Amino acid sequence: MTQKILLINTNVARPPVSPVGLEYLGEALIEAGVSVRVLDLSFESDWTVALRKELSRDEPLVVGVSVRNTDDCSFYSRKSFLPWIRDVVTELRGLTTAYVVLGGVGFSVMPELVIRMTKADFGVAGDGEEAMLALVRCLMNDEDISDLPNLVYWRDGSVIRNPRVDIDLSRLPIPRRRLFDNRRYEELGAMVGIETKRGCSQHCIFCADPVAKGSRVRLRSPFVVVEEFKDLIAQGVSWFHLCDSEFNLPMGHAKHICQAIIEAGLGDKIRWYCYCSPTPFDGELASLMKRAGCLGVNFGVDSLCDEQLSRLGRSHSVSDVGQLVNLLKGQRINYMFDLLVGGPGETEDTLKTTIKRIKELDIHLAGIAAGIRVYPGTPFGKAIASGSIKEGLYPAKANALSPWEPVFYLSPYLGSDASGLISELLAHDLRFLFLGSPSQEGSYNYADDEVLCRVIEEGARGAYWDIIRQQKRRPT
Numbered sequence: 317m318t319q320k321i322l323l324i325n326t327n328v329a330r331p332p333v334s335p336v337g338l339e340y341l342g343e344a345l346i347e348a349g350v351s352v353r354v355l356d357l358s359f360e361s362d363w364t365v366a367l368r369k370e371l372s373r374d375e376p377l378v379v380g381v382s383v384r385n386t387d388d389c390s391f392y393s394r395k396s397f398l399p400w401i402r403d404v405v406t407e408l409r410g411l412t413t414a415y416v417v418l419g420g421v422g423f424s425v426m427p428e429l430v431i432r433m434t435k436a437d438f439g440v441a442g443d444g445e446e447a448m449l450a451l452v453r454c455l456m457n458d459e460d461i462s463d464l465p466n467l468v469y470w471r472d473g474s475v476i477r478n479p480r481v482d483i484d485l486s487r488l489p490i491p492r493r494r495l496f497d498n499r500r501y502e503e504l505g506a507m508v509g510i511e512t513k514r515g516c517s518q519h520c521i522f523c524a525d526p527v528a529k530g531s532r533v534r535l536r537s538p539f540v541v542v543e544e545f546k547d548l549i550a551q552g553v554s555w556f557h558l559c560d561s562e563f564n565l566p567m568g569h570a571k572h573i574c575q576a577i578i579e580a581g582l583g584d585k586i587r588w589y590c591y592c593s594p595t596p597f598d599g600e601l602a603s604l605m606k607r608a609g610c611l612g613v614n615f616g617v618d619s620l621c622d623e624q625l626s627r628l629g630r631s632h633s634v635s636d637v638g639q640l641v642n643l644l645k646g647q648r649i650n651y652m653f654d655l656l657v658g659g660p661g662e663t664e665d666t667l668k669t670t671i672k673r674i675k676e677l678d679i680h681l682a683g684i685a686a687g688i689r690v691y692p693g694t695p696f697g698k699a700i701a702s703g704s705i706k707e708g709l710y711p712a713k714a715n716a717l718s719p720w721e722p723v724f725y726l727s728p729y730l731g732s733d734a735s736g737l738i739s740e741l742l743a744h745d746l747r748f749l750f751l752g753s754p755s756q757e758g759s760y761n762y763a764d765d766e767v768l769c770r771v772i773e774e775g776a777r778g779a780y781w782d783i784i785r786q787q788k789r790r791p792t
């Protein structure tokens with residue numbers, strides 16, 4: 317196959333995040349014999365000039381455009397990246413007749429809405445490797461595309477989404493991680509992404525991960541993951557962030573991954589962070605993670621009120637979190653807790669209880685996201701679409717979940733000034749961060765946070781929450 321595919325990384329937010337999804341996709345295409353070029357807009361000072369230059373070289377058959385984030389998911393800033401994606405697609409239309417295909421985790425959380433808004437020709441929802449290859453082959457040979465799994469396309473003015481197929485990850489070649497300049501990302505303070513599995517089988521009512529990644533967990537072999545680490549280490553990369561929804565689900569796989577890293581002698585060559593669920597977690601996992609180079613864990617705790625946890629569809633309890641905290645303290649693990657405030661049924665009392673318990677447990681760092689980002693394919697999004705929840709939606713007219721304006725839900729029982737209430741309860745306690753606007757004092761919204769970028773430029777490294785934590789504690 318000789319015709320060229322151009323893959324464009326559009327994630328230009330700072331501090332940067334390496335385009336691991338696009339890299340996995342590109343490597344799989346190359347392995348199948350497709351000729352692939354990449355353009356990383358994250359490193360271009362003038363994106364229109366860069367597009368023009370790239371497309372004047374020769375005409376590709378397909379241009380793949382990554383949509384990693386639809387928006388920053390912050391109720392208080394509500395910054396959408398979709399107008400930017402639409403501008404890139406529009407610019408491409410003026411420069412090439414190539415098919416424009418969208419994909420990425422952001423795209424996959426609401427594909428129909430994103431494609432309608434950007435007017436791209438096609439999209440791939442979910443796993444990209446095999447779906448994009450199948451699409452490219454059909455387009456090359458002028459074959460019918462209408463049955464291709466994961467494909468989103470236009471027919472007679474309507475957007476059609478084909479049924480998804482979540483691929484068996486053991487079929488994929490070991491990605492070589494040479495398409496993008498991961499070393500340069502690390503120099504700019506990024507942690508390079510790497511997956512140990514895909515999918516999440518939990519039933520959290522609000523979460524986009526089962527929608528974007530599938531609800532069946534698919535494991536990558538520890539051998540393959542270690543080979544990928546080795547390749548990146550050989551390129552001079554040492555800071556990583558795992559891209560699993562929750563690293564410890566299932567716990568046995570997490571232990572196997574850590575053991576494989578330790579046995580390969582990589583534990584002191586890499587430093588990594590990850591997301592974990594509060595359960596299951598035990599002393600053996602904590603110790604293996606530390607020996608395998610883990611420097612910090614972000615736990616999705618959401619609430620410290622059992623009735624609220626149950627309403628959110630979480631499977632852990634307040635007592636589980638208490639046990640977890642004892643274990644983390646005993647094992648001296650660096651961690652933060654993510655809290656999700658303002659879900660259905662949240663009241664001033666449940667919120668006060670959560671904050672009080674965080675203080676009592678003396679949690680190192682807790683981040684508060686107020687307001688639930690509503691996605692069409694989640695149980696919560698479906699409940700809203702069915703009309704069973706009418707109050708608490710922002711924007712208020714949000715009956716037809718629009719991608720132009722990110723839609724949020726905030727429990728009406730928190731009153732008209734939830735952020736004032738939260739600030740009052742936190743009372744400048746340095747153990748708390750808040751998902752506000754980037755660069756705002758105490759905020760942990762990383763998408764274009766200038767203060768965070770400056771600190772990174774001065775040499776700070778690690779997960780962005782860990783850098784912010786250290787800054788907050790630094791005497792001024």
Ligand code: B12
Pocket residue numbers: 327328329330331332333334336337338340341379380381382383384385386387388389390417418419420421422423424425439440442443444445448506507508509510511523524525528529556557558559560561591760761762763780
């Ligand atoms: C790890 C992670 C982080 C880490 C990143 C560290 C790192 N170096 O990777 C950190 C903590 C820094 C982070 C930050 C943010 N994150 Co984040 N993150 C994730 C997470 C868990 C993994 C993303 C990932 O890399 N996946 C692995 C890759 C391989 O998958 P993929 O990108 O989907 O790629 C596959 C397909 O989509 C497809 N594909 C990919 N690109 C393309 C392109 C084309 C053309 C095609 C056809 C196919 C295709 O092929 C790939 C292989 O199959 C996801 C949730 C999740 N489970 O995915 C959230 C997630 C992506 N993050 C999210 C958000 C909101 C953010 C922030 C904006 C939060 C904030 N306000 O600070 C920032 C943005 C920072 C930035 N510059 O982008 C949201 C995005 C939701 C949305 N509405 O778009 C997610 C989905 C979490 C969630 N459930 O809400 N994040």
